[in-house]
Every structure is written in C-alpha cells, then in structure tokens.
Amino acid sequence: MDIEKKLLRKSSLSTLVNNMRADGKTVFAPTKQNTQIAFTPISSLEEMTEDYIVTNQSPKSVAFPKTEKLLNYQVTQFDITNEGVNPREFPEVVVLGARPCDAAGFESLTAIFTWDYHDFLYTERLKKTVLIGISCAQKDDYCFCTSVKGSPGSTRGSDILLTKVDNGDYLAEIITEKGKSLAGQYPALFEDAPEVDKEKYLARVPVKFDVDTVVQKSGGMFESDIWLEQSFRCIGCGACAYVCPTCACFDIQDESAGSKGQRLRCWDSCGFKLFTIHTSGHNPREVQSQRWRQRVLHKFSYMPDRLNVTGCIGCGRCGRACPVDMNLSEHLVNIAQA
Ligand code: SF4
Ligand code: SF4
Numbered sequence: 001m002d003i004e005k006k007l008l009r010k011s012s013l014s015t016l017v018n019n020m021r022a023d024g025k026t027v028f029a030p031t032k033q034n035t036q037i038a039f040t041p042i043s044s045l046e047e048m049t050e051d052y053i054v055t056n057q058s059p060k061s062v063a064f065p066k067t068e069k070l071l072n073y074q075v076t077q078f079d080i081t082n083e084g085v086n087p088r089e090f091p092e093v094v095v096l097g098a099r100p101c102d103a104a105g106f107e108s109l110t111a112i113f114t115w116d117y118h119d120f121l122y123t124e125r126l127k128k129t130v131l132i133g134i135s136c137a138q139k140d141d142y143c144f145c146t147s148v149k150g151s152p153g154s155t156r157g158s159d160i161l162l163t164k165v166d167n168g169d170y171l172a173e174i175i176t177e178k179g180k181s182l183a184g185q186y187p188a189l190f191e192d193a194p195e196v197d198k199e200k201y202l203a204r205v206p207v208k209f210d211v212d213t214v215v216q217k218s219g220g221m222f223e224s225d226i227w228l229e230q231s232f233r234c235i236g237c238g239a240c241a242y243v244c245p246t247c248a249c250f251d252i253q254d255e256s257a258g259s260k261g262q263r264l265r266c267w268d269s270c271g272f273k274l275f276t277i278h279t280s281g282h283n284p285r286e287v288q289s290q291r292w293r294q295r296v297l298h299k300f301s302y303m304p305d306r307l308n309v310t311g312c313i314g315c316g317r318c319g320r321a322c323p324v325d326m327n328l329s330e331h332l333v334n335i336a337q338a
Helices: 008-021 100-113 120-127 175-183 213-218 228-233 237-241 290-308 316-322 328-337
Strands: 002-009 024-033 036-041 066-076 080-084 093-098 129-134 160-164 170-174 190-192 248-256 262-266
Touching: 002 008, 002 175, 008 024, 008 328, 036 093, 100 120, 100 129, 100 290, 120 129, 129 175, 170 175, 170 316, 213 290, 213 328, 228 290, 228 328, 237 316, 290 328, 316 328
Parallel strands: 024 093, 093 129, 129 160
Antiparallel strands: 002 170, 002 190, 024 036, 066 080, 066 262, 160 170, 248 262
C-alpha cells in the first residue's frame, strides 16, 4: 500500500484530538502517572507528555486488557446459563504516541491470537483501534529495535506515523486503510507535506546482534547450559512479561458470588512457577532456568518457526523493569556468539 505523506501542524494535532473525541473516540496517549508514564484516556493534547522514550507499560492492553470479562454465568437448579461479551460494545479507540516498536508489537500479538484459535475479543478490539505512532527522536541503552528488524521511524504496525520535524510540526505518514479513513475524516488538518528528510529527525539505535543468527542458533540450544547461566539472577517476578508489548500468556479465572459469577481472562507469565504446574503436582518447568529458556525460545525460536515473526520488537522494557537488571539484549548477544 502506498504511504501518503502530509504535514500535521502542532496546533492541528491538538484539534485532531478534540475532533476525534467529539466524534466519540476514546483517545489514549502517554501521560504522567506519579513516577510512571502510561497510556491513559486524554481529554486534550495538553495532558499528553512527550517526556518518554517508551512508556512503562506498552499500549497492548487496548486490544488485550490486563483483566477482561469473557462471560457472565448463572447457575440454576438444573443448568448453567451464560452470556458472552458483545464486541459491538467495544469502544472506538485511538492510540496516540505509540512508538514504532509498540506498533510492531501488535503484529506479533495478532500472529499469536489468530494462529490456532481466532481470538475474536482481541481481533474485534484491534479492528476498532487506530494506532497513531510517533517516531523516536531519543533512545537509551536498553533500546534494540534495530537488532530485531525495526527502526526508530519504522512504519510497521502503525496506521499513521508522525515524525516531529521543524517548529514542532509533524510529518504524517498515512499507512493503512484505517489511517486513511481517519485522516479522511479531518482533511483540513492534513496539509500537503514539504520534502522532508525524515532520517534527520530520528534517534540512532545501534545494531547489537543479528536476529537471524539468534533465531537459527537458539533453535538448537534447548539442552544448552546457557539458560542456567543466564537465569541465575532471575527471581521469577514476572515484571518482564507484564511490561512486554508482545507477551500473550493469560489464565482464566471464575469470580463467583452465590450462584452467579463472571469468567475473566487475566495476564499471566511463563516466568511464574505456578504457570505450568499440573493438577498432579508435576511441573514441566520446575526451575527458573527452564522458564527463562521458554521465554527466550518462545520469542526467538517457536514464534519465528510457527508464525514467521519474532516475539520481541526490541523496546527494552523488560530490561528497564527488571529488579535484578537482566538485560535481554546482552543475553541475545551471547546466544548469537555461542
Ligand atoms: S521481550 Fe523485552 S525488549 Fe522484547 S518486546 Fe518484550 S519487553 Fe520489549
Ligand atoms: S523481570 Fe527480571 S527477575 Fe523478574 S522474571 Fe523477568 S528476568 Fe526474571
């Protein structure tokens, strides 16, 4: 699909937010929440912060909420009735300010949620979501998007990608049909774009490893000692999974009150000991090194093999959030060199 290039002035972005809200869309953007930066609904552009490399939590919860109701149930004398969720009630959402890595993360999530089972809750939510990404002008040492075939200005996954150019205005790359449809609703705001060298405005993220080598080598490393060496520090807290834009582990829990209740899908992590424990008490991933191996191999061997995508887009959140400073990119460099 041809990418259309337009100029979105700083003042027009503010008007765009107001207009989208007036048209019934919920606009999520990065906002300061105490010490964290999180995607929250905004009522005006002034609430959005620009002071972030990536947000602490990724925007994945707009399509895959941390806790999501699957159905209500009612136990009667001889039966159980249930009532599912109606996707028509899902809100129209715009995510403003997702980084290119976050947008690419939705491609990995979609691959998971449409593989052996078509998860209509996820796909219906995503259908109603427009991603307006903002390219990265800054990076830190945890960023490694360029090592996993991304870049600070990649259009992959975004519906519209904004890159801040001179005077605080934005180059708007309108990428998908969803992006075109949204921009088409507000044509006066998207002006003809001047010739712009986009690269000039982007952060420079060095390539740390060759991902194809990691994919190729890790597939043969199931029995390697490297997992034990790498996971010595890991305390199995699960923080890495909870901040990750591509992690999709969940469990299902029933919350009952008398004869009624609701069935909930809740984020979970393959880093937790309880995640794989069987009713018999047997746990196929008894120790942390097995759980670390699962995390790395799922992202860099099983997903490329089955879904043709990696399960990591190099946002670096797992390293920033880890209480014992497990830096995934360093471990991937070691795997590439093994
Ligand atoms: S594994 Fe880490 S670096 Fe990769 S996408 Fe998840 S949080 Fe980001
Ligand atoms: S955040 Fe760090 S310590 Fe916690 S599970 Fe992940 S790698 Fe292990």
